[in-house]
Structure formats: C-alpha cells, structure tokens
Amino acid sequence: MAPGAVTEAPAAGETSRRRPRSYEALTGYLFVGPAVVLFCVMGLYTVGYGFALSFATWNGFTPNWKWVGLDNYADLLWRSPVYAPRVRNAALNTLWVMISAPALTVAVSFPLAVLLNRVRRFQSVLRSVYFLPYVTSGVAVFFAWQYILQPDGAINALLGSVGLGSLQQPQGWLGNPSTALPTMIVVTVWGLVPVAMLLYLTGLQSIDRSVLEAAELDGAGWWRTNASVIWPLVRPITAVVTLLNLRESLQGFQTFLVMTNGGPGDHTNVLGLEAYRLAFLKQLAPTLGLASALGWILFAAALVLALINLRALRSRT
Amino acid sequence: MRIPFSRNVRLAVVAAATALSLTTLAACGSSSDSGGDSSSLEMWTFKQSHVGALRAAAAEFKKQTGISVKVEAYTPDDAYTTKVQSAAKTGDLPDVLEVHSDGEDRVFGAAGIAADISGDFKGDWAARIQQPVQQSGLVTEQRFKDSQPETAKDHGIENGARYSVPLTVGTFGIVYANKKMLAEAGITEPPADWQEFLDALKATTAKNPTTGGLALGLKVQATGLTWVLQPLAFSQLGQQGYEALFGQDQSADFGSPNGIKVLSLYDQLTPYWMPGAQSLTIDEADQAFAQGKAAFDVGGTFTLAFLKQNGMNPEDVITFALPSLKDGAVPDRALGPLALTGLSVTATSEQPDNAKKWMEFLSTPKVAAKFAKDASDVPATELGADSATVLGPALSAMVESFKGTPQNTYDPNRGNEFRAPGYEQDDAGAILADLSPLKQQSVEQTAKKLRELNASFWAAAQ
Incomplete structure (x- = not known):
C-alpha cells in the first residue's frame, strides 16, 4: 500500500466522521433553536419588561408609563405611610410561613420516608397515596380545604364526634385570627410533603447497605441508626428540601389567595399576595410598578437564600 | 443509544419543529379580527346574571335589525379586567363592553379602550334614562378636575366626553x-x-x-x-x-x-x-x-x-x-341610586354605529322591562308607572329605598x-x-x- 494511501485513508475517515458530527450539531442547534427563540421572546423580554416596570407607575391601561426611579422600592420598604406598613405586616406573616413550613415539611417527610422505605409490601401503592396531595394540588383542592375548615366543616364535625368539642372553632379554622395562619401553614405543608418525601426516599434507597450493616454490628438500634447515620447522610437532601420550601413559602401565594385572600382582616396576608393585590386588585390604580418592585424584592430575597443554601451545602458535603 | 433516523426524517422533524414554533410566535404577535362580518357584534360582560337577559334581547335585536350580537361573560371581576387589559394589548377587544359605571369606564376612556360617544347619547336615548343617573359615564367638570393629578386612575380623560351609558342602577x-x-x-x-x-x-x-x-x-x-x-x-x-x-x-x-x-x-x-x-x-x-x-x-x-x-x-x-x-x-x-353598570363602545370596534344601535335598543322601555324580568335587576331606563309590575315586589321594595330628598x-x-x-x-x-x-x-x-x-x-x- 502506498504511503500516500495510508495517510489518505484515515483523513477520509475523519472527514466522514466530522461531517456527521457537524451535521448532528447543526441538527441539535436547530432543535434547540426554537426553544431559545421562545425563551428570548417570552422569557427575557418579560423579565426585562417587569424589571423596567418596577421603576415606573402604570395601571396597565394608559399608553405611557411614568418613570419614578427608585421611588417604588423606597415606598414599599420604608417611605410610604400607606404601603410600607402593609408590606411589613405581610413580611412578618411570610417569615412565619418561611420558618414553619420548611421545618414542618422536613419533620413530616423524613420520618414518613423512613417508614415507607421499611415497608416491603404495597410500597408503590403507599408511595402513590402519599404523593396524591402533590398531583391533586390546585384551586379545586384548596376550595375543598376551605369547606373542610368551615364552621360546619369536616374538621369541626370530627372533633365534635370524638368528644373534642372544646377544640372546635365556631368561626371556622380560617375565621379565627389565632388559627388562620397556622392552619394555612398546615395546608401549605400538606402540599409540600409529597415531593420532599420522594426526595428523601430516593436518598434513603441510595444509601450503601454496608454502612447500615456496620452501624448494626456496632450495636446501633433503629433510632440511633436513623439519628446518627441516616440523617447525616441525607443532609444534602434536607438542604434541597429546605431551599425549595423556603422559596415556595417566600413567593407562593395562590393557596392564600384562594382560601383566605389575606383575611380574616389582614391576618394571613403574605408578600406574594400583597404583590398580586398591588397588581390586580387595586381597582385600576397605577400600582403595577409597585407590584413589580415587590416581585423583584422577593426575587432578591430568594437569591440570597439560594446563595446561603449553596454555601451551606458546600461546607457540609 | 442512537435511534437510527434517516437524514430526511430528521430534516423533516427539524423543519416541522421550526415551523411550529414560528407559527406559535406568529400567533403571539398577530391580532385576530374580532369584528367578524358587518352584521355581527361581540359584547363582553362580567355579570353572569345578565347573560341570559342580554342574549334574549340580542335575539330580538337580530329579528328587528338583522344584526346579531354574541354575548360572552368573563367572571369574576378581576378576571374580566385582566381579559380586557390583555385584549386591548393584542387588538382583540369586542365591540361593546359592560363596565362598572363611573370609574372603570373612565379608566378605559383614558386608556383609549372606550370610545367617546357624547355626540350620540342625546334626544330620546338620553331622555329614557332615569334622571339621577343620566350623568353617569359623562366626564363632568368635577370629574375632569379630579382626573388631573398624574396619579389619578383616569388621568387623560377628556372634558365633556362620555365613555359609557348606564345599563343598570341600584345601590x-x-x-x-x-x-x-x-x-x-x-x-x-x-x-x-x-x-x-x-x-x-x-x-x-x-x-x-x-x-x-x-x-x-x-x-x-x-x-x-x-x-x-x-x-x-x-x-x-x-x-x-x-x-x-x-x-x-x-x-x-x-x-x-x-x-x-x-x-x-x-x-x-x-x-x-x-x-x-x-x-x-x-x-x-x-x-x-x-x-x-x-x-x-x-x-x-x-x-x-x-x-x-x-x-x-x-x-x-x-x-x-x-x-x-x-x-x-x-x-x-x-x-341614593347609582349607576352600577354601563355599556361602552370600544375604540377599536369596526362597527361603532351598530354597537350604538344595540346599546340604544337595550335602553328602550320594552326591552329594558324584559331585561329587568330576565335578569332580576333594575335597568337604568325609566320604566314609568308600570315599574312596580315589571320589577316585582322584592325589586320594587328596593327601588322604594331610593326615594328621598338631597x-x-x-x-x-x-x-x-x-x-x-x-x-x-x-x-x-x-x-x-x-x-x-x-x-x-x-x-x-x-x-x-x-x-x-x-x-x-x-x-x-x-
């Protein structure tokens, strides 16, 4: 075989390999292209539009915006005697949700996952049952919760029928300012537990059996194994669950909108709901800019939380 | 694992995907024509209880004029506002809107959504409306003055303009x-x-x-x-x-x-x-x-x-x-009675004359009386001596509560x-x-x- 032929043959092969590769890349780009274009138009445009709006006043109808610089942010945070106190009250309620909801979700979902992991029969059925709140969550379910929590609802009826009438809420669980926010937190947790439980379950199933056997050989009982071996091993999952739930508690508001609309009075008003009110429930007042500014404040808070969480994850894992 | 698609198949898929996404984008950008043909109108309301009565009136209107009116309801109120807001942006507004009187109508007027119909609401049409609410929808001197601050919701309305005519009254x-x-x-x-x-x-x-x-x-x-x-x-x-x-x-x-x-x-x-x-x-x-x-x-x-x-x-x-x-x-x-809802012609309507004809038709005593019965609501039209018979005892008792001195x-x-x-x-x-x-x-x-x-x-x- 001539040397030239030897050198030429691989070159021809490379070209033929390169061609499909570049062709594949082009195909890939073409597949991704529409999504990128859509993101640029629907995503970047709306984000940019919303950010610009946070520096203006507008009611959604008039042809022009009025630029006000940082006034919207100042009004919400401290300056306006009308908006700042409402935002402070909503921030306090949001803080309660942010502390309670993630903590309760972890407290419920981890033990639930541990128990589910031990069950040998009907595990998939039980997993589906516990996942049900996630797939059924939505406006209809929140309405159902409302009926359950009414003065003549199922919870009061149940309490009455088991001789715990003194615990009944004559005004309903959402009608009493002392029970409204805790009840909303419980409903929120009910919606958050399924995903958290699944994440924990995935974590538990990936733990090396030998680690657990070693703990067993060392004399660790069920409680000790869970507390000192499994719990530290699933800490990254706890961090993820906490972060997801913190974000949901900070920005989510649809449950509150449907079930209480911030009431009774203003006792369950949260920041997300306040932003929604400023945007859509102000009888066409030019407060869309304020709503947008509050949205960006929430975004900044979520970003800080994410960075803290990232830091915590890095140092622990 | 690679799925062995032929080059032609892949190209076809890519072309289809691109075309589909471009179609979506094009749909986002375009505005459809809501007007339909010249003998059909579209009307939106936020009152579910008015839909039946309006459709019954529309059937009668078609018999008399040959113009059909399609009535759609969007509820609750904030969903309706959002619907109008987005339709205004995309050019999909109907011909006639039912609006909350003395507030929303002026906001729509200031935004260029509602047309000024001051030149048409006069004569018999105006005279048919109950006297206490005749000025509803009109930009009076006081209302114009109140709209002057830039923070006013209706900043931009024009003095003397009329952005709605009353449909129902109440309190x-x-x-x-x-x-x-x-x-x-x-x-x-x-x-x-x-x-x-x-x-x-x-x-x-x-x-x-x-x-x-x-x-x-x-x-x-x-x-x-x-x-x-x-x-x-x-x-x-x-x-x-x-x-x-x-x-x-x-x-x-x-x-x-x-x-x-x-x-x-x-x-x-x-x-x-x-x-x-x-x-x-x-x-x-x-x-x-x-x-x-x-x-x-x-x-x-x-x-x-x-x-x-x-x-x-x-x-x-x-x-x-x-x-x-x-x-x-x-x-x-x-x-005191106040106009609760009114009717506005949208500025983008391609048939403003037909739209006004429909609004005027709704204000005629016979149609208003039927509307009152069908919707169990009090019309803005003066029903005269027959009012108690038309409205029934419950509505009449309420109308009685309107009667007072300034x-x-x-x-x-x-x-x-x-x-x-x-x-x-x-x-x-x-x-x-x-x-x-x-x-x-x-x-x-x-x-x-x-x-x-x-x-x-x-x-x-x-």
Whole structure:
C-alpha cells in the first residue's frame, strides 16, 4: 500500500466522521433553536419588561408609563405611610410561613420516608397515596380545604364526634385570627410533603447497605441508626428540601389567595399576595410598578437564600 | 443509544419543529379580527346574571335589525379586567363592553379602550334614562378636575366626553331577610329602625343560634365599611358629620367622639354575624343565605338575581334598606341610586354605529322591562308607572329605598369630594374587621387605627 494511501485513508475517515458530527450539531442547534427563540421572546423580554416596570407607575391601561426611579422600592420598604406598613405586616406573616413550613415539611417527610422505605409490601401503592396531595394540588383542592375548615366543616364535625368539642372553632379554622395562619401553614405543608418525601426516599434507597450493616454490628438500634447515620447522610437532601420550601413559602401565594385572600382582616396576608393585590386588585390604580418592585424584592430575597443554601451545602458535603 | 433516523426524517422533524414554533410566535404577535362580518357584534360582560337577559334581547335585536350580537361573560371581576387589559394589548377587544359605571369606564376612556360617544347619547336615548343617573359615564367638570393629578386612575380623560351609558342602577346596603326564619322568630314586618333590626337579629339568633345570624361577604374587605358602616354613619351623623370622619380635622374624624359613636353602633352587630362570615366572599355569603345558613343577608339591589340563580324564591324574601337610627341626625335616610353598570363602545370596534344601535335598543322601555324580568335587576331606563309590575315586589321594595330628598339621601357616588386622594377602602375594611366580627381590637383602638390610616392617605397625597 502506498504511503500516500495510508495517510489518505484515515483523513477520509475523519472527514466522514466530522461531517456527521457537524451535521448532528447543526441538527441539535436547530432543535434547540426554537426553544431559545421562545425563551428570548417570552422569557427575557418579560423579565426585562417587569424589571423596567418596577421603576415606573402604570395601571396597565394608559399608553405611557411614568418613570419614578427608585421611588417604588423606597415606598414599599420604608417611605410610604400607606404601603410600607402593609408590606411589613405581610413580611412578618411570610417569615412565619418561611420558618414553619420548611421545618414542618422536613419533620413530616423524613420520618414518613423512613417508614415507607421499611415497608416491603404495597410500597408503590403507599408511595402513590402519599404523593396524591402533590398531583391533586390546585384551586379545586384548596376550595375543598376551605369547606373542610368551615364552621360546619369536616374538621369541626370530627372533633365534635370524638368528644373534642372544646377544640372546635365556631368561626371556622380560617375565621379565627389565632388559627388562620397556622392552619394555612398546615395546608401549605400538606402540599409540600409529597415531593420532599420522594426526595428523601430516593436518598434513603441510595444509601450503601454496608454502612447500615456496620452501624448494626456496632450495636446501633433503629433510632440511633436513623439519628446518627441516616440523617447525616441525607443532609444534602434536607438542604434541597429546605431551599425549595423556603422559596415556595417566600413567593407562593395562590393557596392564600384562594382560601383566605389575606383575611380574616389582614391576618394571613403574605408578600406574594400583597404583590398580586398591588397588581390586580387595586381597582385600576397605577400600582403595577409597585407590584413589580415587590416581585423583584422577593426575587432578591430568594437569591440570597439560594446563595446561603449553596454555601451551606458546600461546607457540609 | 442512537435511534437510527434517516437524514430526511430528521430534516423533516427539524423543519416541522421550526415551523411550529414560528407559527406559535406568529400567533403571539398577530391580532385576530374580532369584528367578524358587518352584521355581527361581540359584547363582553362580567355579570353572569345578565347573560341570559342580554342574549334574549340580542335575539330580538337580530329579528328587528338583522344584526346579531354574541354575548360572552368573563367572571369574576378581576378576571374580566385582566381579559380586557390583555385584549386591548393584542387588538382583540369586542365591540361593546359592560363596565362598572363611573370609574372603570373612565379608566378605559383614558386608556383609549372606550370610545367617546357624547355626540350620540342625546334626544330620546338620553331622555329614557332615569334622571339621577343620566350623568353617569359623562366626564363632568368635577370629574375632569379630579382626573388631573398624574396619579389619578383616569388621568387623560377628556372634558365633556362620555365613555359609557348606564345599563343598570341600584345601590348597596339592602338587607334581605328569610321570611320563614323571621316568622319562626315571631317577626312579620321588616324592622323600622336600627334598634328594631338588632332586636330582630337577637330574636332570630335566639331561635336558631347557628343559622339565625347576618350574612355578609367580609372576606372582601370593604363590604362591612361601605355596605353597613357608611350608611349607618350617615344616618347617625348626617352628611357633614359622616364626610368629616374621613377628613383631616381630628375633632370630627374616626378618632373623635363622633367616630367612636359610629364604631360602637357597628360593633353592636358583633354577636349576630353568621359563623365564619369573615371567611366568605360576597357570592359565598349570598349562597349561605340562600341555603338557609343565615336569617339576614346584606347586599345590593343586584343580589336578588344571584339569590334567584341559587334557587331562592324572591317570594320567600323580605327586602329593606339598612335601617336608620331613630334618634340619629337622619332618621329617614334614603339610599341614593347609582349607576352600577354601563355599556361602552370600544375604540377599536369596526362597527361603532351598530354597537350604538344595540346599546340604544337595550335602553328602550320594552326591552329594558324584559331585561329587568330576565335578569332580576333594575335597568337604568325609566320604566314609568308600570315599574312596580315589571320589577316585582322584592325589586320594587328596593327601588322604594331610593326615594328621598338631597338632604336625607346617602349618596354612595360621593367620595372624591371628602376623602384623601388615593384612599383605599380595603385597608380601612381590614381594620374594621378586627373590631367586628373578629373582636381583636376595641372600639377605641379601631378608632385610633382608622385615624392613623386616614392620616397616612392624606400624608401620601401631599
């Protein structure tokens, strides 16, 4: 075989390999292209539009915006005697949700996952049952919760029928300012537990059996194994669950909108709901800019939380 | 694993995906033509209870003119607003919009959504409308002046323009009572004054502790304030005293002895709210009343239609205006009628003349009377001597509550004249809810908070 032929043959092969590769890349780009274009138009445009709006006043109808610089942010945070106190009250309620909801979700979902992991029969059925709140969550379910929590609802009826009438809420669980926010937190947790439980379950199933056997050989009982071996091993999952739930508690508001609309009075008003009110429930007042500014404040808070969480994850894992 | 697609198949898929996405984008950017052909109109409303009546009128209109009208409802109110907002952006507005009178119509006018129809609303058409609401939809000198600050919702309206014509009239503060429950408690006549009203509530709640109370959708924060406290304050203090509650003079505002007096009166209702009233929307409260969960329900003239929709027979209901105080400044207070909803022609309508023809058709006495019957609502058209027959006993009793003199009539239209610019009634309503029904604050604490809130609006306005 001539040397030239030897050198030429691989070159021809490379070209033929390169061609499909570049062709594949082009195909890939073409597949991704529409999504990128859509993101640029629907995503970047709306984000940019919303950010610009946070520096203006507008009611959604008039042809022009009025630029006000940082006034919207100042009004919400401290300056306006009308908006700042409402935002402070909503921030306090949001803080309660942010502390309670993630903590309760972890407290419920981890033990639930541990128990589910031990069950040998009907595990998939039980997993589906516990996942049900996630797939059924939505406006209809929140309405159902409302009926359950009414003065003549199922919870009061149940309490009455088991001789715990003194615990009944004559005004309903959402009608009493002392029970409204805790009840909303419980409903929120009910919606958050399924995903958290699944994440924990995935974590538990990936733990090396030998680690657990070693703990067993060392004399660790069920409680000790869970507390000192499994719990530290699933800490990254706890961090993820906490972060997801913190974000949901900070920005989510649809449950509150449907079930209480911030009431009774203003006792369950949260920041997300306040932003929604400023945007859509102000009888066409030019407060869309304020709503947008509050949205960006929430975004900044979520970003800080994410960075803290990232830091915590890095140092622990 | 690679799936062995042929090059042609892959190319076809890519082309299809690209074409589909471009189609989507194109759909986002384009505006469809809502106008249809020249003999069909489109109308949107936010009142589900009006749909049937409007469609019946549309059928008659088509018979007479050959022009068809497609009526669509979008509820609740905030969804309707958002729908109009987005349709205005994409050029998909209908020809005619039903609007909340004297507010929303002007906002739409300022935004260029509603057309100025001042040149058309005259002669027979204008004369058919009830005199007290004839100026509804019109930009008067005062309204134009109020719109001048850049923060005004209707900044940009033109002096003398008309952005809507009234369709329905009514008022708030109408009490509905369940005849049967009242009879069981030994009550056969509607209460004549505030004290009798409280006595009636006491009797019905004594008879039925859980179902004998008063329903009101207090989840909507301003209802307690605007439907009960304000007409009550007017009756107790008279117009001047009532309006001063919202002013800057601390000797007459909510923190003053007058304010304390009014809040104490409102607090008298606390034992009688139906359980959980604070968690109910207006519709839910009306539904609860229709289901027999409350003996009384506070609403407006428009509530009757909703009760009927929910299976309540108007014959089983007694209606009366929220009673006044016998020893108050205005013991015989009337509730002023206001235009509740109006009709606007959109600025983008391709058939404005047909749209106006349809609006004028709706105002004719015969059509308005049929509309009143079908929708159980009070039309803006003057029905004359036949009014009582057309409206039926329940609606007629409500219309009776409109009849008063300028001195003794509580006019819910007034507000800008004495409240701080930017005043938010929901914020005041939330404070009031803490007094009654929530019992979280005393009368004095509530008075102090309302004073502070008013002061904050006045301060913000400066």
